[in-house]
């Protein structure tokens with residue numbers, strides 16, 4: 001491990017053109033060691049392209065990327081040693097048992113025979129596959145295949161794991177289990193770089209995220225930075241009135257910080273730009289005019305909304 | 317390349333996986349049982365019918381039985397191996413297991429070799445099952461163990477060849493169906509020709525192949541061509557498969573070019589050794605009839621193939637540019653084989669020149685022995701024929717260069733090697749047809765012929781008489797070559813592609829080391 005280098009992934013001006021189309025149009029970012037980093041974007045944003053370049057499976061049109069200091073273009077062998085890559089689609093060989101599958105990849109990774117057994121038992125313990133060693137891989141459920149694939153990427157003890165949409169197609173329970181597996185890996189000192197379409201799916205475990213769209217990086221930073229960015233924006237409130245009241249609009253427009261008031265029958269919504277601690281002014285104003293309301297919803301203007309506001313949602 | 321790491325760790329992983337995956341299936345057991353049953357029953361029926369008539373001696377009968385065994389086995393090989401080979405690469409691609417394989421640090425070459433050994437392993441397994449049947453035939457006597465082993469060896473070599481070609485098809489087409497069709501195109505004729513020969517000439521005589529070879533030894537020329545040819549097909553297919561599986565930006569062209577150079581040297585060497593004695597320029601008139609035909613086929617085919625090199629992608633592959641930039645000493649050694657820029661044209665021209673270097677060498681040899689003696693005979697025939705010979709070689713050589721230059725031009729325009737080669741050769745076919753048509757329509761003028769040097773040569777030599785070759789044809793070819801090269805350079809300039817330097821346009825945007833301050 002190269003501790004002197006703070007970033008385990010360095011990406012500079014990465015371009016990838018397919019004919020006239022730029023799948024990546026100059027992406028740069030650094031990922032520090034020991035974090036779980038989410039790489040988020042809509043369909044066709046360029047996530048898989050970036051990941052394949054990082055895994056030294058594709059050569060960028062321009063720009064550079066380094067894994068722990070190794071250049072993905074000039075030193076692909078080094079790069080492959082340092083990372084474990086799990087593709088978006090998990091393919092397995094029919095007719096092999098879990099044990100044989102792992103043995104095969106241990107040999108492919110050129111682990112010496114003496115280390116193979118212990119490496120395999122380590123990874124199956126970590127991924128809870130120890131009871132399934134004799135099962136044939138193609139009968140495994142999708143979640144188990146996902147685990148097997150993860151186990152395979154861990155065999156050569158890479159410091160970095162790059163996972164392309166690992167949670168797609170998993171049921172809620174499997175997702176939660178997968179997340180705890182990832183946090184366990186972080187605890188073991190590994191860096192995890194994973195992609196997803198869905199920001200909220202990653203928010204519980206990610207330390208940092210990047211959001212890409214159309215080959216551009218539209219946001220990048222730690223989870224706090226991203227969340228601060230949300231807080232700095234307006235918060236939307238939805239209030240259900242006991243009965244329709246046309247005066248409400250006039251009442252609210254008096255209060256500084258309220259904007260975009262919308263009244264549709266008993267449903268009232270407005271944007272709040274002041275600090276959350278000042279919202280009581282609104283409730284007080286309504287109460288003083290005897291406007292009764294039953295339900296208040298502070299729109300969790302969270303990651304989803306950020307995601308929606310940052311991306312145009314055009315499918316490419 | 318191939319020699320190193322023949323059974324290296326990663327290849328072995330593939331072999332083991334292939335064997336486990338294929339042999340464990342019930343299907344494979346059924347195939348083997350069916351195979352054994354078919355072999356057994358065919359041998360049994362034959363045996364009964366022959367013994368009933370008891371027309372043959374037991375020894376001959378035993379040999380015939382063994383022959384039948386091997387014929388059935390050959391059919392099995394020609395069915396099973398193409399299938400296994402055709403799916404070898406495509407299954408990995410279709411099951412999306414290719415990326416994890418490459419990601420695990422395995423190189424395409426290792427995978428290709430692993431697949432080959434895996435297929436041969438399965439073949440072994442399949443062939444050994446009915447082998448005990450063979451031991452029964454030894455009861456009759458008359459069949460030596462050595463003959464049987466030799467038979468096995470031949471089958472094994474045939475299977476290896478079919479497997480290599482199947483893997484090449486699998487890697488190049490990336491489609492199982494197309495790969496199977498391609499291998500079948502190769503394997504079925506092989507089966508028919510070899511099967512017909514063996515049944516009619518060998519097994520029906522109550523002997524095995526080894527005995528046949530002993531009774532009727534084959535010309536040494538056959539072996540001189542056959543063994544390198546076989547090795548070429550095997551090694552070339554494996555290298556080709558690796559080539560197709562490596563990205564265009566890799567250094568994949570370098571080993572292919574190195575192999576091509578070796579092949580050219582070997583083939584030209586073989587031509588000199590085997591047909592060299594007939595290749596006497598002084599014997600020009602008879603040469604253009606006999607040896608000339610063989611030579612023209614080789615020359616024509618090699619232009620086709622070389623145009624593929626000349627016209628290949630103008631840009632230097634990224635990996636090559638990077639190897640060069642790092643200034644590794646191998647980058648000096650390999651420079652002749654590096655693709656991109658004018659090197660594509662030069663490399664093809666060098667290979668093309670090897671053929672002519674050899675024929676001119678022949679002439680020099682003949683001149684040094686015969687040439688000095690002839691004036692004593694008072695005959696100027698030798699000198700006359702030599703002049704014609706040199707003229708013919710000059711026309712062919714410059715014509716080839718013009719084809720290569722045309723292909724190079726198309727490469728600079730942005731076409732890939734195969735398309736450029738097809739275009740360049742297509743133009744030649746077009747010119748040849750034009751010249752021939754002009755002659756038929758009596759729009760004939762001597763000068764029209766200059767447009768197509770090969771047609772010119774054919775007409776002049778077919779006349780067989782004193783019809784002279786026109787030296788101007790050489791000038792036309794040279795002019796065309798110059799034109800194409802200047803055009804190519806101009807286009808490369810426009811596209812910002814270096815003609816000579818091993819650089820990659822846009823390379824400044826590709827960081828090779830971490831920028832300062834990171």
Ligand SMILES: Nc1ncnc2c1ncn2[C@@H]1O[C@H](COP(=O)(O)OP(=O)(O)OP(=O)(O)O)[C@@H](O)[C@H]1O
Pocket residue numbers: 018022023041042043044045046047048049050088197316
């Ligand atoms: N081999 C290719 N040839 C041509 N275009 C490609 C190729 N690979 C990717 N693309 C294009 O590049 C863009 C980015 O694709 P990529 O697969 O990286 O997106 P993604 O973010 O992974 O999308 P998804 O969420 O659907 O997996 C897409 O518009 C896609 O069409």
Ligand SMILES: [Mg+2]
Pocket residue numbers: 047048049088164
């Ligand atoms: Mg994707």
